[in-house]
Amino acid sequence: MSGGVTKTPAALKGDTAFETLRREIVSCRIRPGATLSEPEVMESFGLGKATCRVALQRLAACGLVQAIPRQGYRVSAVTLKDVEDLFELRLLLEPRAARLAAEAGKCDIGKLERLEEMCRKPRPRDIGNQIDFFLEANRSFHMAIARASGNARLCTMLGGIYDEMGRLVALGFGDRGARPNIEGDHIKLIAAMATGDGDKAEAVARRHVEVFRADVMATVNDSLRSSGVVEALNLVTVLKGAGE
Numbered sequence: 001m002s003g004g005v006t007k008t009p010a011a012l013k014g015d016t017a018f019e020t021l022r023r024e025i026v027s028c029r030i031r032p033g034a035t036l037s038e039p040e041v042m043e044s045f046g047l048g049k050a051t052c053r054v055a056l057q058r059l060a061a062c063g064l065v066q067a068i069p070r071q072g073y074r075v076s077a078v079t080l081k082d083v084e085d086l087f088e089l090r091l092l093l094e095p096r097a098a099r100l101a102a103e104a105g106k107c108d109i110g111k112l113e114r115l116e117e118m119c120r121k122p123r124p125r126d127i128g129n130q131i132d133f134f135l136e137a138n139r140s141f142h143m144a145i146a147r148a149s150g151n152a153r154l155c156t157m158l159g160g161i162y163d164e165m166g167r168l169v170a171l172g173f174g175d176r177g178a179r180p181n182i183e184g185d186h187i188k189l190i191a192a193m194a195t196g197d198g199d200k201a202e203a204v205a206r207r208h209v210e211v212f213r214a215d216v217m218a219t220v221n222d223s224l225r226s227s228g229v230v231e232a233l234n235l236v237t238v239l240k241g242a243g244e
Helices: 009-026 038-045 049-061 080-104 109-120 130-148 152-176 183-195 198-226
Strands: 065-068 072-075
Touching: 009 038, 009 049, 009 130, 009 152, 038 049, 049 065, 049 072, 080 130, 080 152, 080 183, 080 198, 109 130, 109 183, 130 152, 130 183, 152 198, 183 198
Parallel strands: none
Antiparallel strands: 065 072
16 A cells, blocks of 8 residues: 555646646746736636636746735745745755765756756647756756755745746747757766766856856846836846736
8 A cells, every 4th residue: 555645636637737737837828917816716627616727826826826805816036036035045955965965966867868868859849938948958957956865944035036936038039939958068967867966966066056047047138128127126027918
């Protein structure tokens, strides 16, 4: 008999609904600032009331939406301060996770190689959103390393950061039909995992975050300017696509 917890059909429906809405928000198909009402979400995604409510509450718990009394939910805005804070956290946590994973020697190298290939291989244009495909593959790559660190709390924290980071990438690159050029770092990380080199894994992860930070900051700034968004008190709120 398995020691795991068997989920009820209702709980599994809630998981599926949450994951579907999470992808829509992270890919910015549901834009920052958009207002979501339960009836609209139920109709758009074919959800029951209880399933919809659970999914929205989970999204609120992880910070992707905010509950608005008597209105529903609003997708959390993105600011330049958010960008700075997220990268600061990544610089603190991701290199450490990479070191722990390399030294533990528990990474599935074959899986990392497949995910790395998915990150750099363009998806056929008639199958879906290019940036969405990249975001899922890239998140899975880094989460595989985080899980291999053996630190469950570190893994959970990085998972939340990667979700929020996905929105920044989608805002900066999605409208341009481009993807970040980060695959060289992925290959070096895989090599460090394969050889158990904690020093190299930590150094590559740190440089990866620093270079990615500069790239994302530049594209997000361009996206904000092209959207006609104004800056106030060093907090630039993304209003493009917000619900009226």
